[in-house]
Amino acid sequence: MLNYPDINPVAFEIGPLQLRWYGLMYLIGFATAWLLARYRAGKPGSGWTRQELPDLITYCALGVIIGARVGYVLFYDFFSFISRPWELVMIWQGGMSFHGGLVGVLVCLWLYARKTNRSFFTVSDFVSPLAPLGLMFGRLGNFINSELWGRPTDMPWGMVFPDHASGFVSRHPSQLYQAFLEGLVLFIIIWFFSNQKRPKMAVSGMFCLGYGVFRFIVEFFREPDAHLGFLLMDWMTMGQILCVPLIFVGLTAIVLAYRKK
Template sequence: MLNYPDINPVALELGPLSIHWYGLMYILGFFAAWLLGRYRARQPNALLRPAQIEDLLFYCGIGVIAGGRLGYILFYDAATLAGDPARLLRVWEGGMSFHGGLIGVIIGSWLFVRRTGVDFLRLMDFVAPLVPVGLGAGRIGNFINGELWGRVSNVPWAMVYPPMGPDPRHPSQLYQFLLEGVLLFVALWLFSRKPRPTMAVSGLFLALYGGFRFLVEFVRMPDAHIGYLAFGWVTMGQLLSIPMIALGIVLLLWAYRATYRLTYQ
């Protein structure tokens, strides 16, 4: 059994201004995506030029923040919206949804495509390997904030977080950091180093993330105001991940089937 390290969620205070670790994790994620994007853009036959990465990140960054917030309210807290519409704008109160952020990134990328004329599906394959670093950084931010804890457990690495009581719990934020951040990044980066059929990289991203998230939800506590949706174990995170898994598999099969037809016709 481990004890949660007492981490101050505020990294730095400058007079009335408080800089939180969670916000810094977002900055770290975008900076890493910028570096990786410029690296990929310098490769032979790259879809984008290095100078275009800043514009792409601008559109995707707006999509992450707007989509993540809107997705959280609609997927996890819709009951409060009618009585308090301004809650949608109070992002400092917390609450961001990955699935909403993903939709925001897709919309932002589509707007970037409208401006530049690059192929949308190829752009999605370009963007997918840049995402996991930001996901991993965000999960470290969740851990520092002491949120999104797992269920009570007796595994040796279970952790006691005093505000949630004396029982040790799965550090599910760290599981997600390892799966959605580290492992997903390694898998996508290695997979995308060789030429792949269009949609294959995006399909692998959707299938792997959806699968990782679905599995972690078995040991992660559901949102208290939602609870389990069915059978005493189905969570909103799992419900939202099932379409990702299905679409990812469809894209992979479609991509390689199309390539097979072109090769053997």
């Protein structure tokens, strides 16, 4: 059994201003996406120029932040939002939903595609390999915040999280599982899959499928939200319910991409 490391959630502060590790992880994620995009755009025949990337990353960042926060409120904490609506903008406290962020990014990518006279899937196929490492840093931010911990376990790497989870209970560090699977492993799969010429829509479909499967699996080790608990069939969590249509969309997109080809 391991004890959670004593990590100050504030990375540094200047006077009254504080930069928390959670927000810093988002900044690192966007910076990583920008560097990967520069690399891909610089390859011959990419169809992209590096001058286009600041606008593209800005659109994605807005979609992630706004969509993730609104999605969390709608999917996980709607009644608290009704009583305290001002908490919608308090993103530094955590409470960001991947599925809401995905919807936000899709809307912004559609707007960007219209602005640049590209098809939606041309843009989404370019962006999909850039996202997983950002997800990895986001989950590391959850770990530093000591939130979204896992279910009780007697495995030797089980961890006791402070001030949470009903006393000294050893739990799965599910944030790290998610950082590994939904972040690093998914990045490797999507990056190498997209290295080869693929029919339009296939890379986007592979991202949806891969994330949906990995998230569905990790949810078996992650403690359900206390105010929601288990929902469908008394074993599925909200995260798993939201992943089912994502897996279906991913599979459908891949099949249609190759049938069209």
